[in-house]
Each structure stands twice: as C-alpha cells, then as structure tokens.
Amino acid sequence: MARILVPLKRVPDFEGRLALSAGQRSIECSGLRWIMNPFDEIALEGALRLRETRGGVEEIVALSAGGVECAQQLRTALAMGADRAVLVRCESELDSYLTAEIIAAVYKQARYDMVIAGKQAVDTDANQTGQILAAILGVPLAPFASAVSVDERWSSAEVTCEVDSGWETLRIALPAVITVDLRLNEPRYPSLPGMISAKMKPLQEVPLNALGIEYGVRVRTRSMQLAGKQRKRIKVETVKSLAHVIREVLARQEH
Amino acid sequence: MILVFIEHSGPEVALWSRSVISAALEAKSAHGYRRAAGLLVGGKNAVLAAREASYYGLDQVYYIDTVQTASHPACVDAAVLRQVCLRLGVMLLLAGASSRAKSFMPRTAHMLGAGMVSEAVAFLPDGAFRRMMYAGSAYAEVEVLTKIKAATIQQSAFAAAPKLDAGCEVCCLDEACPAPLQEEIIACSSADDGRPELRDARVVVSGGRAFSNAGEFAAHVGALADCLGAAVGASRSAVDAGCAPNSAQVGQTGKVVSPDLYVALGISGAIQHLAGMHGAKTVVAVNSDPAAPVFEESDYYLVGDVCSVVPELCRELKSI
Incomplete structure (x- = not known):
C-alpha cells in the first residue's frame, strides 16, 4: 500500500492589495486573507484522485511548516480528504532549501512512495523546493505535471510535464517527487462531512529542532520594495486611431 | 569564475541565453569575478552553437558533445553541470528561466551546496541580488549565504548580448554522461505555431x-x-x-x-x-x-x- 506526502504552504491572498511592513523586510500581513498555496491545493487534489482512480493508497499525509496558524490550511487539507497532518513548528524565515530539508526529514520518518507538491508558492515565486527535495532524497523528479498516472504496484509513474515548447512525458521510478502545474485538475471544495471529520483526524505538531536539521537558510531576503511602472493610460476613441498608435509605436522601436 | 549554462536549439544559441550572457557580464563587474565562461551540453550541434556563443563577450566557452540527444532529460544536465562546476571551480552558476533550467538548476545548486536565487533581475554592488516576488508586485533584495552561488536570470531584465567581431576560445570537455538516468522522456510534443518564440x-x-x-x-x-x-x-x-x-x-x-x-x-x-x-x-x-x-x-x-x-x-x- 502506497503513502503520499503532500507538502503545502500557507500564503496570503494578496490580489491588488500588497503593502510592506514597517521594516521593509516583508509584506504587511494584517488584514490579508490566508489560503493554501493554489498549486499545493492542486497537488493534494492530484493525490486524492490517485487514491480514487488508481487505488492502493494507504495514507495521504499533509505537511506544513511555520507558526501555529498553518494548522488552518492543514485542516482544510484534512477536510478535502487527507488522512493526517504534520505541522513542523518554526517561527523563523524559511528558504526553499530549508523547506526541502524539512520535507526530507518528515519523508524519512515513514516509507513514502510519492511526494507531490505545487510547482511554486505564489508569494515567494521561487519554484525550487520540489527540485531541491528530489536532489536531497536522490529520487527522480517530474516537474510541472499536467497529468500523472501510476502503475498498479506503485513502482513507476508516467507524468506529462509542461515545458516551454509544449509538453513532454517522463517515465520515473517511484518513490519520486512530482511538482504540479495548473492544468492537472480543478481542486474540490471541502464537503460539510469532510469538514466535520477533519476535526477528528490527527494533526501532529513537531518542533523544527526535533528533526535534526543541522543547517540554516542559504538565501535570505534583506529588504523589499513595491514595484510599479507608471503607464501613460491614454484612452483611444476609435479603432482607426488605435491602428495609428500601433504603427507609430512599432516605427519608433525600429529606430 | 562565473559559468553560464547556454541553451541551444540545433546550432543556434537561444536568444534568452544571450540575455543570461549579458547578466553574467554584469555580475562579473558588479560582484567582482575574474572570468565569465559559458557551457553548452548536447550532441554534435553543441560545438557549432559553442562557436557562435564565443562571440558574445565571454572569456571562454566550453562544450560537451557526448550527450547524444538534444532532448535528454534535465537530470543529465543537473549531474553534468555539477561535475563541470567542481572541475572548473565555478563560484557563480547562471542559467535562463526556461522550463529545463527551472528543472535542473535547483538540483545542481543543491549538489554544489549552493544557495540559489530564482529569476534574478539585477546584481547589486555589495554582492546581493534583486528579484521579483508576489507576482511581480514587489522587488526583494536577497543575499546568498553560501560560498558557491547559483541564479536563474529573468530574461526581460537583460538585453541580449550583441555579437562581437572576435570570439573567445572554445574548448571541449569530456565529462561523461552519468548513468543510470533517473528520468526517461517517453513522448513529447511541440506547440510550435510558426510564429516568433x-x-x-x-x-x-x-x-x-x-x-x-x-x-x-x-x-x-x-x-x-x-x-x-x-x-x-x-x-x-x-x-x-x-x-x-x-x-x-x-x-x-x-x-x-x-x-x-x-x-x-x-x-x-x-x-x-x-x-x-x-x-x-x-x-x-x-x-x-x-x-x-x-x-x-x-x-x-x-x-x-x-x-x-x-x-x-x-x-x-x-x-x-
């Protein structure tokens, strides 16, 4: 029977309303709504569908790292259908490397057949954790998945990956790390019975220092600045004048 | 030294790799490196593309032509690049932000014990990097705390390096293709619509x-x-x-x-x-x-x- 580990990140839903904190080192968090990273939600849905369609899944474990508030997103994962959750408690800033080390430490506590996660978190946009995890564990990687199928014995997987020019299908032995892209699926909403049963499912808290990780972050954010480009915002009234604008812009660029 | 992973399609250097070369030349002066070299990995076209790559201002271009197919899995690049970095004593490894580089760069960086910056847009004079976060809403200044550093480059932030009259030295490396392969490409498609990339x-x-x-x-x-x-x-x-x-x-x-x-x-x-x-x-x-x-x-x-x-x-x- 297979075990699937789904790491997930709590991220702010910041559409259009980003402000910086007083120290200019991070964003102002007060007033923001917090969600499960949308790509991780797709990864969890992918794991749930493998259980429903392929079968042979003993356990789907959701994992997050951070403050006690991350339990909220883990409860959502349990309500969607994960069997149990692990919250690695730490208050300090994590980079992709340390996040991957945390996932690797939890992976080593049980025999997992697959780690499936979002390709990137929509706050820091690094797109590194899954790749580093594969390198730490020394297992195959299938990044940016838009389709995943697993053989009956859970010994190998065929994963269609989004690439710049289209797609490519990778065959990989399991255990492996898969990171998922947008088109893998549309995640379900937690059902009411799901939300009720989520309260009964185990959510284990583990302090970071209990994992035996020796090193700290490799990349540190020292300051932030809001970006923004002032555009001209000139309203054009007719299609004819729009055509002239386009011709002028192109003529200007040629010189 | 700085090493740029240069991508090529057939004998042509990818345009985005020329932006990465520009970025490397900027990093060379801003972060104080002595040399900036390029590396191409592939089959027989690697040497042709390497010759072209030598005209964009790098100090040296290396190529490996023993990786037979152009469409080898990214795990090959990850392992080959690690070997080359150790052999040449690379301190800053750069690549574009292509889907391929996004797959192998964090792995190579980890194998080298390097911290990596994703999609850098600038090299700051004190050795830090600038990159975008929060869907481009914010710039972040980030410090890499490891001795060896790695970064992918946001192509839009650097103009493609112009072609010069004279090329630098081109040199073949004999790094072996590592076996066994962890990933095997069994099918692929191209969405090429005949329009510009x-x-x-x-x-x-x-x-x-x-x-x-x-x-x-x-x-x-x-x-x-x-x-x-x-x-x-x-x-x-x-x-x-x-x-x-x-x-x-x-x-x-x-x-x-x-x-x-x-x-x-x-x-x-x-x-x-x-x-x-x-x-x-x-x-x-x-x-x-x-x-x-x-x-x-x-x-x-x-x-x-x-x-x-x-x-x-x-x-x-x-x-x-």
Missing part, C-alpha cells in the same frame, strides 16, 4: 477570457498576431478555458515577456497576468469593460468588444 518576440498579442472558445481565440488573437508578425500569448484563464495552449501563458505561473509592444485583447488584468507583462515597453489594451484593471497598466487603451474591434483593426493596419 514568445519570450523573444518584439511584439506579443495576448488574449483573455473575452474569447469563448479556441476557434474564436485563434481567429482574433492569431489574426492580429499575424498582421503584426507577433507571438501569441494568453492569460491563465484563457488557457484554463482551453482557448490556448499552456505554452502560450503569460504571467506569474507562465512566461515573462519583454516585447516592444504588448497588445492585451479581452484581458481583465489579474495581478498574476500583469506579472508576465511588466517588462513590455508599450502596452495597448482592448476590453469591453471600461473599469478593467488592465487599463491602469496600459499606455493606450480602447473600450470595445474585441470580436468587433480586431477585424477592423487588422483592416486599418493593413491600409496604413
């Missing part, structure tokens, strides 16, 4: 959810693109709706473009899409909603239904 295009025409299906999208976005010799882009929602392939997606989770002209057709302007078009010199938007957020991010905009505007616009453009 999206990341490299001078003009991009993108479509959003205003188009109800793939046929309508192609008939309008494709037609205007062909009229302007442009690449076709799409918003995430247009891709989700099946109107355009994922390889055309512009935005935080798709491609970042930096054309001279970006035409947004029926795109509302979600922040995650804007992240992909910040680098455009001029933005033109057409949308039927007078309050569309995309207008805030446009230089010129027209309120109107894209399905009636586009055919008329094509006619007008042809008549000028």
